[in-house]
Amino acid sequence: MQRQKLLGILVVLGLLTVPCRAESHHGRLWRVSSAILGAVTVADVQSSFGYQEMNPLLRSREGQFRGRGIAIKGAVVGAAIGVQWLLVRKNPKAAGYAAGANFAAAAVTGAIVIRNHKIQ
Numbered sequence: 001m002q003r004q005k006l007l008g009i010l011v012v013l014g015l016l017t018v019p020c021r022a023e024s025h026h027g028r029l030w031r032v033s034s035a036i037l038g039a040v041t042v043a044d045v046q047s048s049f050g051y052q053e054m055n056p057l058l059r060s061r062e063g064q065f066r067g068r069g070i071a072i073k074g075a076v077v078g079a080a081i082g083v084q085w086l087l088v089r090k091n092p093k094a095a096g097y098a099a100g101a102n103f104a105a106a107a108v109t110g111a112i113v114i115r116n117h118k119i120q
Helices: 002-016 025-048 067-090 092-119
Strands: none
Touching: 025 067, 025 092, 067 092
16 A cells, blocks of 8 residues: 555656646646646545445456556546646647646545545
């Protein structure tokens, strides 16, 4: 579990080191929102690991959240941030919208993390 936390922290910090040219306020906001979404996703993985998973796509054969769920969840969030990065690179004015989407996803995921901790 310690390795997973360390890996999550490194991924989040890595997002903040991606160089951007002449970054606007919205570009910085998008980078912060991406880091927050990554951190909340790591918290979600930590709060779900080893417990029964309700989402059939993320659960293992035993019905628990394990490696398969982590891989799928990481791929989805990574792909979303990657597509946003391409979009923001081509159209910097879209950074505000991408940041809003990240903050909304982080809020929903954060609510799930709180729920997970309450039922454990």
